[in-house]
Amino acid sequence: MARKKGRDISGWLVVDKPAGVTSTMVVNKVRWALDAKKAGHAGTLDPAATGVLAVALGEATKTVPYITDALKCYCFTVRLGAATNTDDAEGEVIATSDIRPADDAIAAALPAFTGEIMQVPPQFSAVKVDGERAYALARAGEEMDLAARPLWVESLTLIARPDPDTVELEMVCGKGGYVRSIARDLGAKLGCLGHVLCLRRVWSGPFDAEDGISMEEIERLARTPDLEAHLLPLEVGLADLPEVKATPEGAVRLKNGNPGMVFASEAEWGEEAWASFQGQPVAVGIYKSGELHPSRVFNL
Known part of the structure; x- marks a missing residue:
């Protein structure tokens, strides 16, 4: 081999x-x-x-x-007055509108897109439809009825209004969010249509x-x-999990994929945590009664 x-x-x-x-x-x-x-x-x-x-x-x-x-933060600009087939500036314009809502109307519409929402992915997305990627089907001219998916939106804030045609927004959201869908749906709610002009992920976890x-x-x-x-x-990728310290014997057992003894700090019974030994990560698992039951083991 x-x-x-x-x-x-x-x-x-x-x-x-x-x-x-x-x-x-x-x-x-x-x-x-x-x-x-x-x-x-x-x-x-x-x-x-x-x-x-x-x-x-x-x-x-x-x-x-x-x-x-983990939560992620996006800053993006929405172009008002036009919808595209990709929901961003890369696509073809498929509809236009002369309506340009006031700043107050935009701000008032944003709360509807916060909390636990249901979001339909863009036609041009990596979502699978009958085993094929949606974007491949969309490029072939097919229109799909994509199912809505749950998304947690921590916050959606109006940052600036550079001109009547553009709005700058900041969104903090969980896993699986499509900023392009937010722009599309916000434009639809405001009656003016919209798509993403530019997008930047500011932080991720x-x-x-x-x-x-x-x-x-x-x-x-x-x-x-x-x-x-x-x-x-x-x-650094385990920053959202509590750390527990493995005993020497516990570290050996954890490296072999077995439950190992640990000294808990902030971990509670039944909580997912990661174990270290002498400053090195050993495993991730569930903390129970003085032991970590590993689900992932690191071979460093």
Whole structure:
């Protein structure tokens, strides 16, 4: 069997993704630049979107679900007066309107999009329909009746109104949110139509765009220790879970996939937590009666 190429390197690299590249392209560039055996990202950004794309390497890929499930913040601009087939500026205009609501009307409409809402994904999205991606069917000219999905929206705020045609908004939401759907549905509610003009993910869980490295810098520092110095430790991806300390014997048992003794700090019985030993993450699991029952084990 051929051996998989690349180094066993673990951690997180926070990339400030530019417009015009896919999330997969970013991951592939990071994997190449660090000569990493394994890499993945925590939450796709559309090619036209910019901002935080957290790339997990090696054992950190086991913590991706915790970042995917975390809250995220988006700043985006909605173009009023036009709907597109993609719900963003990349698509074709399919309807227009001369209506331009006042700022007060826009602000009054936003609460309807907060809390637990049901959201229909865009026609051009990665949602699967009978085993095929919706965007592939949409490109073939098919119109789909996509099912609405639940989304938690922590907040949706009017930031600015640069001109009558555009509105700048900030949204904090949970997993699976489509900003393009928010723009589309807000435009429909206001009677003026709308689509996303530009979109930036400001932060995702513990990762911030201001701390991200650019693609140009990744290219410049590729295959050097200076790029590796930008890596964040695996456990940053576990920031939302309480930490417990494993005993020496407990650490051995946990590494073998068995329940191991730990000293609890903030973890409560039945709660998911992560265990460390001598400063290194060992496992993630459920804390019960002085033991962690592992669901994921880290081989560092």
